[in-house]
Amino acid sequence: MKYERASAAAYDQAGPGGAATTRERPAGGPLTLLSSDPERDRRSDTRVAVIGLGQVGLPTALLLCNAGFSVLGVDIDAEKVERIGQGQMPVLEEGLLRIAGEPSVSSNLRTATIPSSADIFVVAVGTPIESQTKAPDLSILWNALDSLTPHLHAGNLVIVESTVPPGTCRRQIMPRISSQRPDLKFGDSLFLAHCPERVWPSNTIDEMVNNPRVIGATCSESGRLAKQFYAQFVKGELRVTDDLTAELCKLVENSFRDVNIAFANEIASVAEELGVDSDELIELANMHPRVNILRPGIGVGGHCIPVDPWFIVDACSQPCWMIEAARKVNDSKPQQVAEKVASQLRQVDGNRIAVVGLAYKPNVADMRGSPAIRVVQLLREMGYEVTAKEPLVPGHGYTSLEHLARGADCLLVLVPHDCVVQELNTRRADILRGMRHAMILEF
Ligand SMILES: NC(=O)c1ccc[n+]([C@@H]2O[C@H](COP(=O)([O-])OP(=O)(O)OC[C@H]3O[C@@H](n4cnc5c(N)ncnc54)[C@H](O)[C@@H]3O)[C@@H](O)[C@H]2O)c1
Structure with missing residues (x-):
């Protein structure tokens, strides 16, 4: 076994490898980052620095502002920082x-x-x-983390929302910060929690507010503080466990x-080879009360699902x-799609392809890691003349469709957005x- 299992409570006793221990809070009770007095809203006195203003960090920063916190949004992309500062949002949801x-x-x-001092740091x-x-x-x-570490002071809560490999908080982040700031002690004067995101791009705000969240605490005080923090803007259940x-x-x-x-993708390939309509097959199979096969597609994209499973593989x-x-099945899909298109085009001796949809999934204006882009790339490598457009990305x-397909x-x-x-x-x-x-191929 590579990592020891520790409950939040047990971990609180031992600290990371026994290196840091939690002592009783001094007289005066638990550390307070937020007022529990409903008559006196002190949230605006609480300064939160959100590090990284991307798909996760920006909406988080906005929700925190809306909840009354004083927020510093930090990003190394100076142009993005300037635009957000002027009220221009890079995410059009x-x-x-x-x-x-x-x-x-x-x-x-x-x-x-660059960051400056704050009470709570959220890293995304x-x-x-x-x-x-x-x-x-x-x-x-x-x-x-290195950019915020010089600005830490006693009583700070650091929350890592970025998705990380197992063991990152206790085996890497805590020792790294401790080596730079020996004056601060985790579980005593500095608190760390991991609170991963579960958002669905295109419905980010609603999901951030209403989804249940898991809070990974490195000590009981960090769990208590993080839960208190998220309770200010999250309506979903907040469940505290240990960081790992x-x-x-x-x-x-x-x-x-x-x-x-x-x-689902493998079943679709099997059905196709055997001459069975995969849509009908899956619909029929799903009539079974305990079967729920997903809809097959052209692969998996975005920067979460094709990435995160590798963190588990690497850790074990x-x-x-x-x-x-x-991972192999889903990564092989774009090649299969390209070959299928090529075989259809050979029958009409065609060379000109119009592609609609480059996002990584339907109804999302995000093209990162998109299997559709891979399909286009493969078709071009095969020598086809491809014009590809993504309707949901402005400026694309x-x-x-009539204009795009003319003469093709x-x-x-590739991506069945509702509008398409x-x-x-x-x-x-x-x-x-x-x-x-007259050929339309829909995936
Ligand atoms: N996008 C999602 O739907 C989603 C969902 C769940 C979890 N996550 C996870 O959340 C994390 C962030 O994802 P994202 O989609 O928001 O990423 P993103 O690429 O959209 O945004 C990251 C931002 O961080 C900025 N940045 C990079 N280095 C920085 C630094 N040193 N200081 C300040 N800013 C810096 C970048 O310029 C960028 O604007 C990742 O770990 C991701 O796996 C994302």
Whole structure:
């Protein structure tokens, strides 16, 4: 066994490797970062620094402003910082734009490219994998933590929202901060918690407020403080556990999604080879009261589901057969899709392809790690002339399916956004009329 299992309470007694211990809070009771007095709202006295203003950090910062905290939003991207400071939001989600327009945001949000002192630090920077080895690349996280460490003072709470490999808090973050700040002691004058995110892009604000959250505490006081903090803007259940369990829990959630999507994708391939309609097959199988096969697709994208399972694989000395197999199945889908398109085009001797949809999943304006982009890349490598547009990303030059497909040998629908499906349903005849070959392939 690589990591010892410790309950939050047991961990509180021992500290990380026994290095730090929690002592009773001095006379005066528990440390207070927030007022529990409903008559006196002291949240604006509490300064929160949110490090990383991306898909997770920016909406978190806005929600904190809305809850009355004094927020410093920090990002190394100076242009982004300037735009957010001027009220221009880089993420165009309805809920986020609504909250960004609240007077509480203009009065409570400041932005900067470097941190300064605060009561609570929330870290939400990217934690990718190395493309070749699939090993975690935590360099962005280390830079972010190193930038805030000089500004720490006694009583601070540091919350890591970034998804991290199991053991990162106790084996890496705590020793790293302790070595730079020997004047502060975890569990005594400094508190660390891991609170991973579960948001669904396109509905981020609603999910941040209403989803249940797991709080990974490195000592009982950090759990208490973090729970008190999230209770100010989260309505979902807040469940405190130890840091290691919370780290693994996040990874398990996304591995669960990956494995289930892989199963659906494999079933679709099997059905196709055997000449069975996969949609009908899955619909029929799902009539079984204890079967729920997901919808197959062209692969898995974004920067969570294709990444997080590798953190588990990397952390374990034993083979993770199923997790690795799921990754392979899902990563092989774009190649299968490209080959299928090529085989259809060979039948009409066509070369010109119009692709609609480059996001990593339907109804999301996010193209990071998208399997659709991989399909386009593969088709181009095969020598096809491909024009590809993403309707949900402003400035991508999408006007209409009719315009996109004009003169093409094939219209390839890689991401069935609601707006695309609706356009197909209402304009199909006109779209087909303008094409060189009347072929629409929908995935
Ligand atoms: N996006 C999601 O839906 C989602 C969901 C759950 C968990 N997560 C996890 O949350 C974390 C953040 O994800 P994200 O999607 O918000 O990433 P992102 O790439 O959208 O944003 C990260 C931001 O951090 C900034 N940054 C990088 N280094 C910095 C530094 N040293 N100081 C300050 N800012 C810095 C970047 O410029 C960027 O704006 C990741 O670990 C991710 O796996 C994301």
